[in-house]
Amino acid sequence: MLKYFSANWIFPVSSPPIKNGVVAVNPDGKIEEVLTKEEAGHLDLDIIVYKGAIVPGFINTHCHLELSHLLGKIPKQTGLVEFVQHIIKSRQGDIDEIKAAMYAADKKMFENGIVAVGDISNQISSKEVKEKSKIRYHTFIEAMGFNPERAGTIMDYVKGIKQDFEPLPASIVPHAPYSVSPQLFELIRDEAQKADTFISVHNQETEDENAFFENKTGGFLDLYQFLGLDISFFVPTKKTSLQTWLLHIKEQKTLLVHNTVSSKADIAFAKEHNNNLYWCLCPQANLYIENTLPDVDLLIDENVKITLGTDSLASNHQLNILSEMLTLQKHKQVAFEKLLTWATVNGAEFLALDKQLGTIEVGKTPGLNLIQLSADFKIESDKVQRLI
């Protein structure tokens, strides 16, 4: 028995929007037909008609489910260096409370029309939630260690976590350029090559990150001091963060997360050295932590593949991709159809789920969300009604 959904607009994403179109879905959520109003008019169908626009399920390519209990606990606009210290000091907590917060966050993401998540994990705690979830998760197990001598030990440790996550899909990834030694970057790359998987890395979230690599100056020196880490071995590379670390990851499909201070020269360098990059924007987290946003126009002009992420509830009030789109519409005047591409098909492609998710096409199971748009295709609210 098929269900037929119609609305003022259907946005398949893989093809132009269809005014008053109709989507036929089977009981498993598989798209059986995508019809124009005229095509559907010739058939005697029992159609459920909505006001609004039907779009595919959203893909959240950057989240940290295991930080969900930090909602409202981390001060805003302190800058990244202080933010990281707050996270380290606050992330421990009652196990049941942490688990309950993760279940609640997962449920909210589902209600907000999110169908797949790329989720950063430092420990096994989120496994149970992910196993039971209706959302598809790919877990990025984060390796962290700036001291080159410890690279092997750290790699063994994260491989253990990856094993514990089995059979759930997971890959080992670098945390950030300032917390991963070149030796560890190379072990991660070798492992990704061996496992034929993709990776994710926090990139250029603050000017301090570039200052550290260029001149060994800036706020990260305070962070190492806080961590009690002697970094006398580190010699500045005289290059930006991205132009330093990307030399270790030339082929692997990689998601660069944040890119708040990435320049035109960085993007040119990135294109030259790895042609399999995706650029993830988490605008609400950037506003929360640094009160700034990446140069979105530059990324659009440079024609790079953009995806969206919510980051965690430590740096966001909600895990809602439509809300991230609304923020970019408001602050950067990005057109709706561009935002929708970033929020759906690009994320699905990065997570290698584009055969099933990301577009409303026959044979796929993308999930269907109803959202509200103005007559000139502006997002009117961040409320999502999940149809399937």
Ligand SMILES: [Zn+2]
């Ligand atoms: Zn993050």
